[in-house]
Amino acid sequence: MKVLNCEQSRELEKKAVDAGMSYLELMENAGAAAVRFMRKKFSLTNKQAVILCGKGNNGGDGFVAARLLSEYGAQVSVLLVDGYPVTEIAKTMFSRLRGTAVRIVNYSDNADTADRLISDADFVLDAIYGTGFHGSAAQSLLRPFHAVRNSSAVVIAVDMPSGANCETGAVEGECIKADYTVTFSTLKNGHLIRPAQEFCGEIAVAPIGIRSELINSQEHSFEVTEQADVHSFFSRRSPESNKGDYGRLLCLCGSDGMAGAAIMSAKAAVRCGAGLVNVALPRSIYPIVASRVIEPVYTLLDYDQEGNLQDGSRAAFFQAFSAASACLIGCGLGKSKKTAELVCRLISESQIPLIVDADGINILAENINILKTAHAPIVLTPHPGEMARLLKTSVKDVQSHRLEYARNFAKEHNVILVLKGAGTLIAEPNGMAHLNMTGNAGMAKGGSGDVLAGMMASFLAQGMEPVKAAVGAVYLHGAAGDRCAKELSQCAMLPTDIIEMLPGLFLEIEQESRLFSAK
Ligand SMILES: NC(=O)C1=CN([C@@H]2O[C@H](COP(=O)(O)OP(=O)(O)OC[C@H]3O[C@@H](n4cnc5c(N)ncnc54)[C@H](O)[C@@H]3O)[C@@H](O)[C@H]2O)[C@@H](O)CC1
Ligand SMILES: [K+]
Numbered sequence: 001m002k003v004l005n006c007e008q009s010r011e012l013e014k015k016a017v018d019a020g021m022s023y024l025e026l027m028e029n030a031g032a033a034a035v036r037f038m039r040k041k042f043s044l045t046n047k048q049a050v051i052l053c054g055k056g057n058n059g060g061d062g063f064v065a066a067r068l069l070s071e072y073g074a075q076v077s078v079l080l081v082d083g084y085p086v087t088e089i090a091k092t093m094f095s096r097l098r099g100t101a102v103r104i105v106n107y108s109d110n111a112d113t114a115d116r117l118i119s120d121a122d123f124v125l126d127a128i129y130g131t132g133f134h135g136s137a138a139q140s141l142l143r144p145f146h147a148v149r150n151s152s153a154v155v156i157a158v159d160m161p162s163g164a165n166c167e168t169g170a171v172e173g174e175c176i177k178a179d180y181t182v183t184f185s186t187l188k189n190g191h192l193i194r195p196a197q198e199f200c201g202e203i204a205v206a207p208i209g210i211r212s213e214l215i216n217s218q219e220h221s222f223e224v225t226e227q228a229d230v231h232s233f234f235s236r237r238s239p240e241s242n243k244g245d246y247g248r249l250l251c252l253c254g255s256d257g258m259a260g261a262a263i264m265s266a267k268a269a270v271r272c273g274a275g276l277v278n279v280a281l282p283r284s285i286y287p288i289v290a291s292r293v294i295e296p297v298y299t300l301l302d303y304d305q306e307g308n309l310q311d312g313s314r315a316a317f318f319q320a321f322s323a324a325s326a327c328l329i330g331c332g333l334g335k336s337k338k339t340a341e342l343v344c345r346l347i348s349e350s351q352i353p354l355i356v357d358a359d360g361i362n363i364l365a366e367n368i369n370i371l372k373t374a375h376a377p378i379v380l381t382p383h384p385g386e387m388a389r390l391l392k393t394s395v396k397d398v399q400s401h402r403l404e405y406a407r408n409f410a411k412e413h414n415v416i417l418v419l420k421g422a423g424t425l426i427a428e429p430n431g432m433a434h435l436n437m438t439g440n441a442g443m444a445k446g447g448s449g450d451v452l453a454g455m456m457a458s459f460l461a462q463g464m465e466p467v468k469a470a471v472g473a474v475y476l477h478g479a480a481g482d483r484c485a486k487e488l489s490q491c492a493m494l495p496t497d498i499i500e501m502l503p504g505l506f507l508e509i510e511q512e513s514r515l516f517s518a519k
Helices: 006-018 023-041 057-071 088-095 111-120 139-150 212-217 227-231 259-271 283-292 311-323 337-349 359-366 368-373 384-391 395-400 402-413 448-461 466-488 495-513
Strands: 002-004 048-053 075-080 103-106 123-127 154-158 180-184 202-206 222-224 248-252 276-282 297-301 326-329 354-356 378-380 416-419 425-427 433-435
Touching (some): 002 006, 006 023, 006 212, 023 088, 023 154, 023 180, 057 088, 075 111, 103 111, 227 495, 248 337, 259 276, 259 448, 276 283, 276 311, 326 337, 337 359, 354 448, 359 384, 378 466, 384 402, 395 402, 402 416, 466 495
Parallel strands (some): 048 123, 180 202, 222 433, 276 297, 354 378, 378 416
Antiparallel strands (some): 416 425, 425 433
């Protein structure tokens, strides 16, 4: 689903106007859409509705809603919280309140009356600021904001809760906490990015008469992954095919004490359809790993006292690497000096797509410039802690700038960056970002990341475009996690259960396309 930033949203409105609509018509439709939403949810007759209006076009939407709510039998008061309207269309909509039953109160002149109206209201419509807001709300607004917070009214934000930055999702000062937000034509960044997202309540996207061709063709740089997108990444598995047609994945994963990471990533990879999976691991953990996942082949690595790969192992590893169509580096790998050298060499010399996870990322954090030497597509899958290490900042800082930092990193280092956590983001070097909405807190357990990395690597090995492999794996991993939570509880579900839920998801994809292979 397409998500627009503020500029793109304005561009879309301009295109609608160029195609024959007027700004006034758009505003009328926006106000009407907010009221339509309210009528669907609530009875309005004789209810007290208070509309807080700002002086820009968001306020204009509020004036329209006030007129219509009054027509539908509500007792409506408009509170001008920031003075009189300043834009021409908002002024026009304000003038259309003349002769209606709508009461108009200038907040600064009658603050006590206004506060009483807010306190007695059944509904508060927040039409103070929309896409035009940035920074923090003026001091003069703190009192009405406070009155709204103390009221038991249902709060409906028009386009965006006032005080939240629609572009960045930042909330720098006070912000209206809405129960519902009605936005227009498409979602905007701020509806999805924390902290603004937390102030939106339930979000409804309402049409305002802009033709779907215009919406579909509007340039965008952010989208929410939907099931249909992911299903379209897979195609039919040919009846004539053999294992060689479904990729050769090499996993450089596992170390003493970290056998589980190798097991889970390899198991997830074979469950996701790869033709051949080869796990390169220290000989010491081979018995435990191979006894738990029997489908892969194994390349056993012997190390000397200094941690160097012995000659025979080195030759065997590079032979496997040269035969692979993708390589997963990092799950439970450890980060000794010699391992770090090997990882850097692979990043620098690889001709095949690489997924770098866990310790692979920790190694990169100390050798970030090696990315400049890479030729092949690289997908990095940091959790917020690893991202903080990559950026040499705090987890808190990462979490409050997720979209910005993921995008910047992907652009600067020419990688696909998968920033994990609630609402995993996938950022491409060209600036496009994808938000994932599947998954739940039951997945916040050691091992979930290994499963994800194995899934992604499997798709990549089968020839799926790197960004689709990332977006698809993140979506299906979360969807499988959601099924686990339903059947097993968030508390008790295990990362290995996520793998066991994958067959059900692939069955659905196959039923749609009658057998598939990753595209
Ligand atoms: N452009 C259009 O054609 C349409 C716009 N619509 C509405 O118009 C809104 C955008 O309107 P505007 O661009 O006029 O912007 P807003 O109405 O969101 O806010 C703009 C006003 O807020 C002020 N402002 C910004 N940051 C401030 C701060 N920190 N403290 C105090 N004041 C601040 C600005 O100076 C300006 O006066 C949308 O969110 C939507 O609700 C809808 O009517 C649909 C059509
Ligand atoms: K608003």
